[in-house]
Amino acid sequence: xxxxxxxxxxxxxxxxTIFPLRFRFLDEEGELLSDWIGGFSHDVAKEGICVLxxxxxxxxxxxIAAGKSRMELYINRPFSAQKMYGRGVVVWKETGGRLExxxxxxxxxxxxxxxxxxxxxxxKQGRLKRILNLFVPLVITTxxxxxxxVWQENHKLIHxxxxxxQELLEANQAAALQQExxxxxxxxxxxxxxxxxxQEERFKLIRHKLGFWQNxxxxxxxxxxxxxxxxxxxxxxxEKKIKAEKKIAELQKELQRLSKENxxxxxxxxxxxxxxxxxAAAAIKADLRLAQTEQVSIEDMYEWIRVHQNLRTGLIASxxxxxxxxxxxxxxxxxxxxxxxxxMKNYPAAERILEFYLKKASLYxxxxxxxxxxxEGGICEYIAHAGPNIWIGLAxxxxxxxxxxxxxxxxxxxxxxxxxxxxxxxxxxxxxxxVEWYSTEHNLDAYAFFSDLYLITHxxxxxxxxxxxxxxxxxxxxxxxxxxxxxxxxxxxxxxDTYAWxxxxxxxxxxxLLGMDIDEIMSFALENCHVKTSFHRPEGEVxxxxxxxxxxxxxxxxxxxxxxxxxxxxxxxxxxxxxxKEKGDLERYNYYFKLARFYFNELKKMVVSSPSPVGLxxxxxxxASQANVDTGxxxxxxxxxxxxxxxxxxxxxxxxxxxxxLNFSVRACSLKKFYGQQE
Numbered sequence: 120x121x122x123x124x125x126x127x128x129x130x131x132x133x134x135x136t137i138f139p140l141r142f143r144f145l146d147e148e149g150e151l152l153s154d155w156i157g158g159f160s161h162d163v164a165k166e167g168i169c170v171l172x173x174x175x176x177x178x179x180x181x182x183i184a185a186g187k188s189r190m191e192l193y194i195n196r197p198f199s200a201q202k203m204y205g206r207g208v209v210v211w212k213e214t215g216g217r218l219e220x221x222x223x224x225x226x227x228x229x230x231x232x233x234x235x236x237x238x239x240x241x242x243k244q245g246r247l248k249r250i251l252n253l254f255v256p257l258v259i260t261t262x263x264x265x266x267x268x269v270w271q272e273n274h275k276l277i278h279x280x281x282x283x284x285q286e287l288l289e290a291n292q293a294a295a296l297q298q299e300x301x302x303x304x305x306x307x308x309x310x311x312x313x314x315x316x317x318q319e320e321r322f323k324l325i326r327h328k329l330g331f332w333q334n335x336x337x338x339x340x341x342x343x344x345x346x347x348x349x350x351x352x353x354x355x356x357x358e359k360k361i362k363a364e365k366k367i368a369e370l371q372k373e374l375q376r377l378s379k380e381n382x383x384x385x386x387x388x389x390x391x392x393x394x395x396x397x398x399a400a401a402a403i404k405a406d407l408r409l410a411q412t413e414q415v416s417i418e419d420m421y422e423w424i425r426v427h428q429n430l431r432t433g434l435i436a437s438x439x440x441x442x443x444x445x446x447x448x449x450x451x452x453x454x455x456x457x458x459x460x461x462x463m464k465n466y467p468a469a470e471r472i473l474e475f476y477l478k479k480a481s482l483y484x485x486x487x488x489x490x491x492x493x494x495e496g497g498i499c500e501y502i503a504h505a506g507p508n509i510w511i512g513l514a515x516x517x518x519x520x521x522x523x524x525x526x527x528x529x530x531x532x533x534x535x536x537x538x539x540x541x542x543x544x545x546x547x548x549x550x551x552x553x554v555e556w557y558s559t560e561h562n563l564d565a566y567a568f569f570s571d572l573y574l575i576t577h578x579x580x581x582x583x584x585x586x587x588x589x590x591x592x593x594x595x596x597x598x599x600x601x602x603x604x605x606x607x608x609x610x611x612x613x614x615x616d617t618y619a620w621x622x623x624x625x626x627x628x629x630x631x632l633l634g635m636d637i638d639e640i641m642s643f644a645l646e647n648c649h650v651k652t653s654f655h656r657p658e659g660e661v662x663x664x665x666x667x668x669x670x671x672x673x674x675x676x677x678x679x680x681x682x683x684x685x686x687x688x689x690x691x692x693x694x695x696x697x698x699x700k701e702k703g704d705l706e707r708y709n710y711y712f713k714l715a716r717f718y719f720n721e722l723k724k725m726v727v728s729s730p731s732p733v734g735l736x737x738x739x740x741x742x743a744s745q746a747n748v749d750t751g752x753x754x755x756x757x758x759x760x761x762x763x764x765x766x767x768x769x770x771x772x773x774x775x776x777x778x779x780x781l782n783f784s785v786r787a788c789s790l791k792k793f794y795g796q797q798e
Contacts, residue, residue: 137161138241142170142192144183144209152188153179160194165238167207167229168194175224183226185211190228194241205230205237277728277736287416287723287738290409295720297402304395311388318381325377329370336363409720416726417775417791419737420768421463424456426733432479433471434493438742439731440762447500448493450476454510455769458780461514461521462773469518473527476511484552486537487511504551505541508534509564516571517780531572535581538565546587547595547608557608559596559617562588567624567781574783589625593633596621603640613670618644619687626785627698641695641711644688650678654725654744655760664721668750679756680744682725682767689715689722689774693787697777700788712788715774719790722771727761739763740771 138160144152158172170192182188188209193202207228215223230238339360343353428435434448435456453472460469479496480487486503512534515527541549548565550556569585572578595608596617604621606612618640621630627637647670654663665680666688692715699707725744728736742764743756750756757764773780777789 137171138163138194138196138244140170140192140194142172142190144179145189145191147187147189149189152182160241161225163238163241165235165242167210167227167238168205168241170226170228172224172226173222177222180212180214180224183209183212185209190226192228194237196244203237203240205234207231207234279736287412287726290405290412294402294405294409297398297405301395301398301402304391304398308388308391308395311384311391315381315384315388318377318384322374322377322381325370325373329367329374332363332366332370336360336367339363413723413775416723416738417772420739420772421459423729423734423737423739423763424459424765424768425465425468426735428456428468428471429493430471432491432493432496433473433475434491434496435472435765436493437490437765438757438762439729439734439739439764440741440759441757444757446493447490449490449500450487450507451489451510452765452769454507454514455773455780456765457511457514458517458778459769459772461518462776462778464521466518466522469514470527473515473518473530476515476530477527484537485533485540486552487534502551503537505538505548505561506550506558506564508537509561509568512538512568513564513571513780516568516575519575520571520783525575528575531568531575535569535572535584538568539584542584542587545591545594546584546589547591548588557595559592559604559606560614560620562592562596563617563620563624564781566592571781571783589629589633592625597633597635603635603643613647615644615648615666615668615681615684616687618648619684619691620781622691622694623687623779623785624781626782627695637695637698638707641691645714648688650680652678652680652744654680656724656727661724663724663744665718665725665744679748679750680721680725681750682722682740682742683764683770685718685722686767686770686774689718689790690770690777690779690787692718693774693777693790694779694785696788697786712793715788715790716793719771719774725767727763729763730761734763740767742767 139157140160141155141157143155146152153176156172156174158170158174161169161171163169170190186208189206190209191204191206193204195202207230209226210229211227213225215225339356342348342356343360348356424435427439432448434453436444436446437449437452438444438447453476457469457472460466460472475491475496476487480491481498482488483501483503486505486508488498488500489502489504489507490500491497492499512531515530518527519525519531538548541551543549547557548562550558550561566585566588569581569588573581573585596605597603598605604614604617606614606617621635621640622637625633630637630640644666648666649664650667651662651664653660663680665682665685667679668681668684692711696708696712696715699705699711722740725740726738727741728734729739740763741760742762743750746756746760746762747758748756775790777787777791779785779787
């Protein structure tokens with residue numbers, strides 16, 4: 120019996136895995152001996168299969184006769200929902216364990232001749248499973264090793280990017296300290312020069328007095344030699360002579376004192392000038408280091424935007440770090456990202472965004488919605504405002520301007536139709552469908568958009584649209600002298616972006632033609648929107664200067680620096696600098712470009728390491744210096760003290776390159792070019 124069993128089993132292929140199956144018994148006549156019973160394959164062969172089951176009733180088991188009882192069965196196929204059907208005869212049976220409990224029943228089944236293919240399939244799949252059983256541990260081990268190597272590499276990248284952020288902060292601080300020291304040395308040198316200049320003037324005055332008294336003395340000597348003078352006259356001459364001698368002695372003594380003091384001042388000036396040169400050299404070295412870290416920082420910010428792009432939809436979540444805003448892709452931010460991709464010549468990434476708005480984006484009243492979900496492109500905000508639509512139109516125009524490819528011109532043309540539907544008789548653009556308010560910001564956007572659309576299409580109607588909007592802006596936005604730029608029609612609230620975008624969208628020259636004082640616009644923003652505050656970094660509190668969303672004195676929260684709106688002001692300063700440079704007014708050019716550099720360096724204090732797995736520790740600007748506070752314009756800053764944003768980083772990159780995304784005709788100076796010259 121044992122030898123027969125061994126001999127039969129040698130025909131089977133042993134495998135480390137099993138096939139689940141169900142079976143039932145029939146007698147020789149085909150009558151059922153049992154219901155369906157569950158079991159597993161134990162061994163397989165081309166001729167048959169060994170079945171293992173613990174569920175065969177004892178009565179059924181006793182009725183089964185080897186060589187006479189038959190079986191039909193369904194075998195589950197691996198990796199398939201379909202089952203294999205077969206029939207055969209029981210050629211041997213065997214039990215394991217005690218029949219009363221824990222019984223195991225083994226059955227050797229030989230397939231009927233017309234089910235021979237079933238055996239071959241089982242053997243083939245059994246061998247495959249055996250190979251897989253050998254291969255799977257290798258795959259798992261390889262995957263674990265690969266995962267570890269990826270984790271290790273990512274860990275290195277995180278530390279590398281964190282080090283870049285730290286180096287940026289250190290370089291920025293070192294450059295600022297060197298500049299402060301240089302300014303102190305310059306002040307000291309200037310004070311010494313002014314003192315020497317005053318001494319020189321004192322010298323001239325004393326020499327003049329000395330000459331006067333020397334002449335008086337000579338006249339007294341000449342008078343003394345004259346004849347026929349009375350005693351009284353001789354006494355007066357003697358008095359003059361003595362007085363002159365005394366004054367001459369005093370003045371000569373004063374000249375000697377001044378001469379000694381001048382020698383000391385000259386020596387001090389020489390030493391101070393040498394120290395100034397030494398500090399100037401150190402400042403240049405610090406600026407070179409800052410320029411190098413700055414370039415790395417810009418690349419990191421760009422990469423941060425790029426790696427967050429969803430390759431399926433093309434969209435990018437606007438914020439990283441606030442769970443309430445997770446996966447929200449605001450149209451305005453998508454436009455900024457597309458413009459950044461365009462100026463960085465990553466045209467495929469820009470096209471992925473524009474492709475979404477050309478073919479997939481849902482519309483409301485022919486306008487794009489304010490926000491979509493980045494992961495699947497569905498509607499996130501059932502609102503279609505004018506501003507975001509104009510910006511995605513501007514993004515398509517910037518792409519056309521850079522590449523000459525007009526594939527996405529339909530986006531701009533559709534936006535033009537939507538914006539025109541919101542225009543009133545005076546030329547102003549309402550905030551959106553079903554709203555009555557007007558935004559200066561939206562109308563500045565619209566003016567720039569139609570001006571650029573005219574330059575692309577050469578259709579005069581778009582130029583007329585721009586002129587009508589400009590007339591509306593002159594009437595409603597620039598109507599008061601006390602507040603140069605209103606936030607909207609009948610709304611005198613101070614909004615920083617209206618000052619920056621007045622310069623960016625319209626340009627200094629045209630604003631002057633409108634009767635606006637461009638320097639006053641900038642001065643008003645500096646006086647009313649500039650803030651000094653503190654920013655909490657992981658390393659501790661730092662002092663920070665920048666621009667608030669509104670006049671901070673009107674808000675209980677105190678000053679808050681917006682990375683986006685500060686960057687907008689930086690770009691406006693660069694435009695002002697370029698304007699005055701072209702006019703030959705180097706004093707005002709230097710003034711505005713110095714402001715651009717100062718606030719650009721201040722924003723570096725708000726760069727933190729990205730906390731997300733995708734960000735890999737890259738340096739990223741947070742949205743604002745305080746989390747979850749009122750901006751003064753109807754929304755709050757995001758939650759979280761490390762919440763990165765597209766808008767702040769995109770505008771920071773634009774200001775670095777001196778790129779004006781609003782108006783092709785309005786040029787700006789470039790911080791990148793300045794830092795390149797430093798190198």
